Amino acid sequence: MNFAKPLLRTIARGTSLLACASYATSALAVVGDSEGGPKVNQLNLPVGVTQISREIYDLHNAMMILCMVIFVGVFSAMFYSVIMHRKSRGYQAATWHESTTVEIIWTIVPFFIVILMALPATKTVIAMKDTTNSDITIKATGSQWKWGYDYLKGEGEGISFLSNMATPRSAIGDPELGEKAAPTGDEYLLEVDHPVVVPVNKKIRIITTANDVIHAWAVPQFGVKQDAIPGFVRDTWFKAEVTGTYRGECQELCGKEHAYMPIVVKVVSPEDYSKWVTAQKAAMVASADDPSKVWALAELMARGQQVYGNCTACHQADGKGVAGSYPSLDGDAVVNGPKNGQIQIVLKGKNNKMPSWQQLSDVELAAVITYTRNSWGNHSGETVQPSEIKAARSSS
Numbered sequence: 001m002n003f004a005k006p007l008l009r010t011i012a013r014g015t016s017l018l019a020c021a022s023y024a025t026s027a028l029a030v031v032g033d034s035e036g037g038p039k040v041n042q043l044n045l046p047v048g049v050t051q052i053s054r055e056i057y058d059l060h061n062a063m064m065i066l067c068m069v070i071f072v073g074v075f076s077a078m079f080y081s082v083i084m085h086r087k088s089r090g091y092q093a094a095t096w097h098e099s100t101t102v103e104i105i106w107t108i109v110p111f112f113i114v115i116l117m118a119l120p121a122t123k124t125v126i127a128m129k130d131t132t133n134s135d136i137t138i139k140a141t142g143s144q145w146k147w148g149y150d151y152l153k154g155e156g157e158g159i160s161f162l163s164n165m166a167t168p169r170s171a172i173g174d175p176e177l178g179e180k181a182a183p184t185g186d187e188y189l190l191e192v193d194h195p196v197v198v199p200v201n202k203k204i205r206i207i208t209t210a211n212d213v214i215h216a217w218a219v220p221q222f223g224v225k226q227d228a229i230p231g232f233v234r235d236t237w238f239k240a241e242v243t244g245t246y247r248g249e250c251q252e253l254c255g256k257e258h259a260y261m262p263i264v265v266k267v268v269s270p271e272d273y274s275k276w277v278t279a280q281k282a283a284m285v286a287s288a289d290d291p292s293k294v295w296a297l298a299e300l301m302a303r304g305q306q307v308y309g310n311c312t313a314c315h316q317a318d319g320k321g322v323a324g325s326y327p328s329l330d331g332d333a334v335v336n337g338p339k340n341g342q343i344q345i346v347l348k349g350k351n352n353k354m355p356s357w358q359q360l361s362d363v364e365l366a367a368v369i370t371y372t373r374n375s376w377g378n379h380s381g382e383t384v385q386p387s388e389i390k391a392a393r394s395s396s
């Protein structure tokens with residue numbers, strides 16, 4: 001069906017242009033297209049930047065056209081018969097039944113149509129499932145409501161980080177409190193603090209799994225969508241052919257903040273990728289932790305300030321939170337109360353609103369808790385040591 005592709009794309013683009021033109025005058029909350037994400041008034045699938053995504057796009061269009069042709073054919077015949085051969089024109093109903101010829105035709109024709117659709121689709125589905133010979137393997141772990149990434153194989157092996165949505169919660173607004181959303185820009189709800197970085201033109205295998213409920217890792221521009229299931233390991237792959245930033249979202253309803261766990265993948269040149277790997281490795285060495293070490297308050301504070309980046313979206317950098325939605329940690333009774341109360345909340349979460357942070361290491365948790373207990377108006381002066389986090393983990 002190669003001859004049809006340019007034609008189909010032209011038709012598809014024309015349709016979305018038409019739609020854009022007719023909506024251009026209405027006021028939109030998000031002004032422009034998001035870079036590597038959805039476009040304003042986008043109607044069709046993105047063509048994408050991988051072989052697979054282009055194949056999906058072409059299959060989708062080809063099948064839509066095939067369906068349209070059948071639709072028009074069947075309904076034309078039906079309406080023609082109903083209108084032209086109506087009783088008031090003096091037509092007599094035919095009385096024949098059980099025509100073997102007709103029955104054979106209406107079995108054979110759909111059979112060939114199905115084969116016509118199944119052959120190219122099967123070819124693409126098999127290619128999508130072929131995760132062999134990958135250059136880099138990355139594990140993506142879904143949890144309520146963020147992604148964790150571990151580079152398991154290939155250049156960058158050993159790198160691991162959490163990826164949180166970077167849009168501040170205060171910009172989302174709480175409809176229950178009568179608040180309106182105030183979009184921060186074209187990347188609203190599609191921006192993260194730590195994007196996945198991969199080299200261009202390399203086969204990247206993504207292994208998906210989850211900590212709590214089923215999530216799904218999906219990036220439309222790559223033609224990739226794979227469920228992330230707790231206790232199971234699934235995989236998918238992509239080979240991006242164009243450098244740039246590409247965006248996706250969790251695509252399996254996973255709870256209250258399902259909409260707030262975006263996926264951002266930066267595709268860079270091989271040289272830039274090597275630079276990024278070197279920088280990440282250096283940062284990991286710098287923050288490599290000796291779990292039995294007793295940390296000084298100043299050390300924990302410095303480390304805790306970095307880790308607190310995970311918390312600013314809700315509790316804000318000044319610790320004041322968002323009235324009505326996210327409690328202020330500044331002057332908070334829990335933060336200024338007994339250590340263990342706070343350790344339990346940060347470790348396990350609270351009321352399904354405050355997420356669990358069990359994925360952070362003992363040192364990171366000790367540091368961030370110490371940080372909140374000694375910042376803004378809080379001056380406990382005491383440290384929380386990694387050993388205390390370890391004890392709290394094993395006692396639960």
Ligand SMILES: [Cu+2]
Nearest residue numbers: 215216250254
């Ligand atoms: Cu999810």
